[in-house]
Amino acid sequence: MRFTTIFRVALRALRRNTMRSILTALGIIIGIGAVITIVSMGNGAKARVEAQVAALGQNIITVYPGSFSSGGTRGGFGSAPTLTVEDAEAIAAEVEDIDGVSPEVRDRNQVLANGLNWSTNINGESPDYPYIKNWNIVQGAMFTDQDVKSLAKVAVIGKTVVDQLFPNEDPIGQTLRIRNLPFRVVGVLDVKGFSLFGSDQDDVVIIPYTSHMRRVSRRSNISSILVQGKTSDKLDVVKSRIEDLLNQRRKGREPDFTVRTQEEIAATATETSKTMTLLLGGIAVVSLVVGGIGVMNIMLVSVTERTREIGIRLAIGAHDRDVLLQFLIEAILLTVLGGILGILCGIGASEFASAYFGLPTLISPTSVLLAVAVSTVIGVFFGYYPARKAAQLDPIDALRYE
Amino acid sequence: MAPVVQIKDIHKIYESGEIPVHAVRGVSLDIHKGEFVALMGASGSGKSTLMNMLGCLDRPTKGTYKLDGIDVSDLDKNELADIRNQKLGFVFQGFNLLARTTALENVELPMLYGRHRRLSAGQIRERAMHCLEIVGLANRADHMPNQLSGGQQQRVAIARGLVNEPQVLLADEPTGNLDSRTSIEVMGVFQQLNDQGISIVMVTHELDIAHYCKRNLILRDGVVVRDEAVPNRSIASNELGKLKSAEAAAKLIANPVN
Structure with missing residues (x-):
């Protein structure tokens, strides 16, 4: 099967289940957006404390x-x-x-x-x-x-x-x-x-x-x-x-x-800043885990419920590679799309927080990168892994799957 | 001419449980081009297992299976997928159409996976449309499966089975989920296709449905116990006419349409 055809099949499958695609992407959007927003708010607060320390003069x-x-x-x-x-x-x-x-x-x-x-x-x-x-x-x-x-x-x-x-x-x-x-x-x-x-x-x-x-x-x-x-x-x-x-x-x-x-x-102030950094790291890790689990769940569910579809495709002559590639492309499309929207949402929410609540925010590229990397890896893995399991089934077993 | 399907003494033993289940115990079978065979038998007689092996969805434990001259017994997974794609058409009891996908796109599906043919999107569309015309659903091409009746869904499935011009069309209880009238309609489609020279093998446990076929095979406990030609087979168009008259008499429909 040609790559372009698989790409078209994947696009079709995404469009066919618009709601499910949106929900899946939403999991990624929220995961990434939340991490970016929280880390940027934390960074802003940390920067403010550090600015206060710096305001004492340095050295x-x-x-x-x-x-x-x-x-x-x-x-x-x-x-x-x-x-x-x-x-x-x-x-x-x-x-x-x-x-x-x-x-x-x-x-x-x-x-x-x-x-x-x-x-x-x-x-x-x-x-x-x-x-x-x-x-x-x-x-x-x-x-x-x-x-x-x-x-x-x-x-x-x-x-x-x-x-x-x-x-x-x-x-x-x-x-x-x-x-x-x-x-x-x-x-x-x-x-x-x-x-x-x-x-x-x-x-x-x-x-x-x-x-x-x-x-x-x-x-x-x-x-x-x-x-x-x-x-x-x-x-x-x-x-x-x-x-x-x-x-x-x-x-x-x-x-x-x-x-x-x-x-x-300024030792106390530095101590405060260190505590903030720790707190921030903790929050980022927790948000990443929460976001990642969200992405994992929705991917697992949406792929598992498509076992029958995989069975049909296998029965009428799809190679397991065709099916895998299709699900891989779907997962990549969803996570990339969700990732981009998630970054935009995160930046938007940070700007909103700083504009309307006067919270200082500072978007850190590292957190953006980390959030996108983690949810993409999770999204692709959990989009791919259940599909792989299903594609390895005998077509009759996949067809019988309820 | 060599038979399309040539099975020699095939066995299927399921080893999954504690006790091995010997589902098919030595079936030999030749099916020639243009035949219309019904596989019959009670539950557990091995007819579905035999059907799955015929459809290259399952491999025999023992014995040989030649499909269109090719020994498929020792092909790998992907080679079997290609055989299914190129030489076989499937019609399932539960239709197995892709949900939220138009009838036309469902019919196009097998052509997307074709390994030998390289068709353009336009050609694929045209062929799918042609097959929908054969089953009389050209005007429903844009409908989703949930917008179609059971009989129409099964006809879409038949069109999908036809689209790669298979050697054999395999149907596993194609009328199992349909009422008697729709069943007759679907059998009419099969008879029409068979008249055009397509070989059909179907599993059914309904005698009257089997009566539309040309040859009936009866399985019991994994062996063929009877293999005979149907002497006086039912013709779907006649039966449908009879049914309509009967329904008219019972005031179920307004007037018999001739």
């Missing part, structure tokens, strides 16, 4: 001052005024494999502008800060090294501060007052949202650390030092270099500082 090392103790009372980390701008400058000058350093001075203060006032975080930083924190300036620009040197009264502000102090106007070029000193707004930071620990990261005013130390907080020490490591694999080396350097600068005194890498801080 950051933070140097905190040691603890302060007085008369037996011990303060916590960072309570001792032991870190200086010189420490930060030494790190910037001498430690290799770093991309940026920002001495930090933190404070809370009342800010006035426009006849409004708002209590917010006043952070003194270096111009490297947005780069280290992976935080974009959406309007205006970051202040410069020159501003740091000249103790300039300039500020870059977060979105919450903009909302509170400049609700209806362009904040760039406006003046806000900290401790009655006028600061010119030169930049607005991108929205960062809440931190993993629940604080509003956008509620911040950033000014040059020198201005902060001399004009606002009037202190000689700094709160911490942010260091941007070049690569994540060298982070531990950089960390110990910083420790060595600072110890050297302290000339044998007890270390009065602590160095932490961001990895340690």
Whole structure:
């Protein structure tokens, strides 16, 4: 029998049982569609968590001052005024494999502008800060090294501060007052949202650390030092270099500082992301199994109920090969067609979920490939295997099959 | 001329159960071209087993079977399929048409599997249509089996059996599922085909149906106990006429149509 004839016979058989063909394809469509949708939703959620982790900045090392103790009372980390701008400058000058350093001075203060006032975080930083924190300036620009040197009264502000102090106007070029000193707004930071620990990261005013130390907080020490490591694999080396350097600068005194890498801080977040990956893998496997069993069942049933048809074909002179090829082509046509529709449905459902429920979705080609491969293999196998069994029967037995 | 079917001392033993069943115990049989044979016998007499062997659907345990001069006893599965396709036509008791497939497509089916002939789709259609005309169903070509009466379905099956111009048409209780009137109609189709020279072998357990054939074989316990020509066989068109008159008399139908 010619291949084209078998192809025509297979097409005819599919068309003849439109409902059964649709149902079979539907099993595959739902199997593939479900896997793609679920995995894409999971991926989206995972990407969101990872983005939050990345928003903390990457490869950051933070140097905190040691603890302060007085008369037996011990303060916590960072309570001792032991870190200086010189420490930060030494790190910037001498430690290799770093991309940026920002001495930090933190404070809370009342800010006035426009006849409004708002209590917010006043952070003194270096111009490297947005780069280290992976935080974009959406309007205006970051202040410069020159501003740091000249103790300039300039500020870059977060979105919450903009909302509170400049609700209806362009904040760039406006003046806000900290401790009655006028600061010119030169930049607005991108929205960062809440931190993993629940604080509003956008509620911040950033000014040059020198201005902060001399004009606002009037202190000689700094709160911490942010260091941007070049690569994540060298982070531990950089960390110990910083420790060595600072110890050297302290000339044998007890270390009065602590160095932490961001990895340690973000360990929880990474853990969450790992859990998500595991969860996702589990869901994908379960969906694949469920989809696969659906495809298997409908294929098994639809082929088994056609044993008589196989008997008729054999009795009037079909070779078993003809029958097998026919069922193979049918199964391939169904699974390919169902696969394509399933991919479309999966993508559609993912888009729908992200558009209407605000769920982040991310379609992963691997999941598409895996879903299609698994259901195609299952569909073809269970379309082919019962047909093979039937074709191996004696035609009379196949004809008698009820 | 050599007989179309030549069977020598064939046996069939089923070994599937605990006790082997000796269904056919040494049947020898010659069927010549143009014969119309009825195989008769009670249940378990071996007539269906013999029929399956004649139809190359089942292989004899012992003995030889020559069909149209070819020894089919030791052909493999696919060679038997080709023999069935080229030399035999089948009519089953349960019609065995493909569901949801038009009469025409059902009749086309054997030609799709033909190994020797290479026919175009148009030729296949034309031949199938021709066979439907022979059985008087050309106007039902587009009907599905479930839209046809039992007699019509059986006629479609006969057309399917004819389409590859077989040496022998084999019919296994072709009237078993039909009422008496439709049975006569189907026998009429067989007689008409036989008159055109087609050899027919059919299994039946109804005496009056066997009476339409030219030769009756009676099997009992796996052996032929009687093999005789039918002396005064029924002619379907006459019988149908009689039936119509009788039905008219009983007011079953409006008026006898001549």
